[in-house]
Amino acid sequence: GENVEQHPSTLSVQEGDSAVIKCTYSDSASNYFPWYKQELGKRPQLIIDIRSNVGEKKDQRIAVTLNKTAKHFSLHITETQPEDSAVYFCAATAGGSQGNLIFGKGTKLSVKP
Amino acid sequence: SAVISQKPSRDICQRGTSLTIQCQVDSQVTMMFWYRQQPGQSLTLIATANQGSEATYESGFVIDKFPISRPNLTFSTLTVSNMSPEDSSIYLCSVGGLAGMDTQYFGPGTRLTVL
Numbered sequence: 001g002e003n004v005e006q007h008p009s010t011l012s013v014q015e016g017d018s019a020v021i022k023c024t025y026s027d028s029a030s031n032y033f034p035w036y037k038q039e040l041g042k043r044p045q046l047i048i049d050i051r052s053n054v055g056e057k058k059d060q061r062i063a064v065t066l067n068k069t070a071k072h073f074s075l076h077i078t079e080t081q082p083e084d085s086a087v088y089f090c091a092a093t094a095g096g097s098q099g100n101l102i103f104g105k106g107t108k109l110s111v112k113p
Numbered sequence: 114s115a116v117i118s119q120k121p122s123r124d125i126c127q128r129g130t131s132l133t134i135q136c137q138v139d140s141q142v143t144m145m146f147w148y149r150q151q152p153g154q155s156l157t158l159i160a161t162a163n164q165g166s167e168a169t170y171e172s173g174f175v176i177d178k179f180p181i182s183r184p185n186l187t188f189s190t191l192t193v194s195n196m197s198p199e200d201s202s203i204y205l206c207s208v209g210g211l212a213g214m215d216t217q218y219f220g221p222g223t224r225l226t227v228l
Contacts, residue, residue, distance in 0.1 A: 001172070032215055043205065043219040044156065089155060099144045099209050100171075101217060103156045 002027040002094040006104025013080050014112055021107045023090035024072040030092040033066060033073045034101070039086045047088075048075070080111045115140050115208055117220040125226045126196055133192045134223045136206035141186035143210030146217065147179070150203040159204075162189040196227045 003026040013019050025033075031052040036044035050057045050064045050073065057064050061080075066073040073092075077084055087106045094100040116139040126132050136145065145162040160168040160181055168181035183189040193200050203224050209217040 034216065036219075043221050046216060046218065049216060093215070099146065099161065099215055099217065100158060101146075101156075102158070105155045 002030060002092055002102040004090060004092050004102050004104040006090050006107060008107060009105065010108045010110070012110045012112065015080060015082060017080055019077045019080050019084070019109055019111075021075045021088055021090070021109075022072060023074070023092075023104050024070075025092040025102075026071065027092070027094065028068075028071065030094070032093045033064070034091050035064060035075050036089045036091070037086045038089065038106075044089060077109075080109075082111050082113050085109055085111045115142065115218060117206065117208055117218060119206060119220040119223050121223060122221065123224040123226075125228060127228055128197055130196055131192055131194045132196065132225060133190050134204055134206075134225075136189045136191070136220055138187050138208050142208040143186070144208065144215075144217075145183060145189045146207045146209070147181060147189070147191045148205045148207060148219075150205060150222070152202070156205065159191070162191075162206075193225065196225075198227045201225055201227045 006023045034049035037047045038044045048062050048064050050066050061078045063076045087108050089106045090104040091101040094102050118137045120135045147159040148156045150156050158171050159174045160170040162181050162183040164183045180192045203222045205222045206220040207217040
């Protein structure tokens with residue numbers, strides 16, 4: 001079945017710097033890759049997603065890139081702010097199925113003022 | 114997106130008892146899912162709640178332990194049966210299929226502690 005690896009597990013950056021989180025997936029049939037942000041004690045919030053027919057997507061300070069050949073996708077946050085501090089999860093659809101998401105283990109991002 | 118609510122928001126239960134968690138969404142959705150998130154861990158899919166038919170369980174999860182109902186397109190329940198301390202976790206429902214898209218949105222979660 002699908003396996004999603006996420007790195008790094010923790011990331012600490014200075015305010016204003018960029019942060020990059022990388023994920024790899026195993027199932028070449030996966031076609032949807034969302035990213036969620038989870039603040040302490042709160043539900044995961046979708047921040048950006050990308051589908052397999054697109055190589056890159058950007059939304060203000062957040063961007064996601066997808067390399068289908070290498071089976072990896074990355075989250076890029078520019079001009080980080082303290083409120084970006086949270087745990088970020090990547091996910092991929094399992095076996096190309098509609099809806100079944102397999103999550104990475106998460107990255108705890110700390111942005112220091 | 115949609116407004117998703119869960120009841121209860123938290124509970125403390127005794128070993129051997131069962132708890133039913135409700136998930137309500139304010140619009141009809143084609144897909145509803147149940148996840149478990151153990152403390153400090155990632156999200157693990159328990160099952161897909163199918164409207165009008167039996168839920169589809171992921172490896173490691175069985176219907177006798179986690180019976181699921183989905184009577185209509187806006188409501189689902191997950192029961193955690195014969196609980197043990199290892200069941201202490203956050204249980205989240207998610208919905209998808211809004212506007213025909215597979216994007217999933219999560220409910221606020223139910224924090225379960227089993228003593």
